[in-house]
Amino acid sequence: MSVQRWGDQDPQRQPAWAPAPQAVGQVGMRAGHADRDRTIDVLKAAFAEGRLSAQEYEQRHEAAAAAQTYGQLATLVADLPSGPMPAPLQAAQPVPATFLVPPPMPQARPTSALAVVSLVCSLTGFLMLPVVPAVITGHLARQQIRERNLDGDWAAVLGLVLGYLGGAFWLLLFLLAVA
Known part of the structure; x- marks a missing residue:
């Protein structure tokens, strides 16, 4: 007993699962x-x-x-x-x-430049004294992120935390130097 292949079948006798050809749009589109x-x-x-x-x-x-x-x-x-x-x-x-082709991926939101400035200032705050600009730009960045739906809140928060810690460090050094 031989097994019939899809292309070897008699055109008059199609399998039960093969529907009659229809005029449906895009049936001729190439498949990948x-x-x-x-x-x-x-x-x-x-x-x-x-x-x-x-x-x-x-x-x-x-x-x-x-x-x-x-x-x-x-x-x-x-x-x-x-x-x-x-x-x-x-x-x-x-x-x-x-x-069907899957929907396109959502676009990434731009990062707030002030958040990056705050982070950089706070990281260098332990070497010099830019902790004040780090705290100011961190607060401005958080406000800008909320208003403009930007990304980078993590950088602004990290800049604020490190800025406040740097400020406390420099204040402690100043108080120890005075005493």
């Missing part, structure tokens, strides 16, 4: 390796859940590996759920949710 991998993941899940026989899984797996377009991949998983709970059927969706 990641798209094929997602399709194979859906097939693996369907096989593990008992929705596909071993022969059906093997045929569809080979067809997914050789598929060139979204339409070919969509045909392979059209009768299978793509998640834990299948969504109700909708009017011809151009691209199945399995193949």
